[in-house]
């Protein structure tokens with residue numbers, strides 16, 4: 001029996017992770033710590049209430065007192081940090097918040113892991129940082145042969161990616177200086193259920209369902225490598241349990257699409273006209289293309305994807321069609337009342 005701290009578990013990827021592991025590992029215990037920022041939605045994890053191997057704590061990873069007390073009380077074996085400010089457009093409007101949450105929040109967790117090691121009673125066996133392919137910067141559109149490997153240098157474009165890179169560098173520094181047992185995963189663009197409707201895919205689905213114009217930045221020719229959130233989470237779980245200490249692992253979807261291709265796929269499935277597409281001003285500093293080489297995790301840990309883009313997108317679009325009240329609650333702000341405390 002192991003005890004896990006899952007931070008950011010009320011967000012998109014963290015909530016999918018909790019649904020996966022709480023059911024898969026009934027012998028393990030999972031504590032979710034989430035500040036319930038605008039992106040945290042308790043509705044995503046409400047159905048886990050009552051599970052005997054799970055509990056939720058509302059709290060901020062930057063709150064040193066709360067975090068240190070929690071570590072001493074719970075004696076975690078594993079820590080997985082999903083908590084972050086995650087939206088690039090927001091980072092352009094408010095860069096400081098991203099440095100604060102993503103770098104200093106990560107450092108508070110690392111300091112707690114260090115404290116537990118120094119006290120010697122119950123050291124954390126593994127700290128895992130959920131990172132992103134955006135730390136590698138971007139690739140040119142006319143070089144489809146180029147992919148990011150773990151050896152690529154950090155080369156960030158946005159305040160978001162710079163803050164995630166800053167966090168990764170602190171994780172690596174704490175590993176080397178304080179000998180903390182860490183791993184890092186860097187994944188490409190996720191899609192699936194419970195994604196906050198600020199990101200491309202839920203924005204397009206919710207607007208198309210209401211016959212509203214769909215904003216496509218620039219020419220829509222930027223390329224992302226899409227992965228189903230479940231495949232990402234299976235990778236994180238494998239890395240945390242079996243990955244080599246100190247290592248970085250890339251996770252990618254092998255499904256590169258231009259934004260325009262993604263938008264057209266959704267419109268087609270929904271039976272909506274392409275005339276809804278509206279080209280708007282480009283995102284400042286807009287990364288052109290991300291593409292991930294996941295050979296390392298495939299060869300070392302036997303990880304593979306179970307979803308291909310077409311079937312994964314079909315399932316995802318159906319989920320949003322069948323859960324329009326989930327989006328309506330966010331639009332009305334009602335979701336903020338979903339946690340009663």
Ligand code: NAD
Pocket residue numbers: 007008009010011012013014033034035036037038039040041059060061062081082083084085086087101105130131132133164186187188189190191196
């Ligand atoms: P999200 O924005 O949907 O969720 C983030 C969660 O973190 C929310 O529940 C929020 O309440 C919580 N949070 C934010 N600040 C906090 C704080 N100070 N203390 C405690 N909780 C806090 O994000 P997501 O898309 O689920 O991404 C999760 C992680 O995965 C992030 O670290 C992100 O950088 C990384 N990632 C995301 C993608 C993607 O495509 N979405 C791809 C690769 C990596």
Ligand code: DAU
Pocket residue numbers: 086087088089131132133134187188189190198199200201203215216217218220222223224259283290
């Ligand atoms: O690559 C992993 C990253 O993917 C994660 O680290 C980030 O947390 C996550 O937000 C995501 O970043 P992107 O910026 O790629 O995702 P987003 O959904 O915001 O945008 C995807 C692409 O679509 C991007 O090229 C910008 C474009 N876009 C986005 C929105 C919201 C549009 O054209 N119109 C839109 O309305």
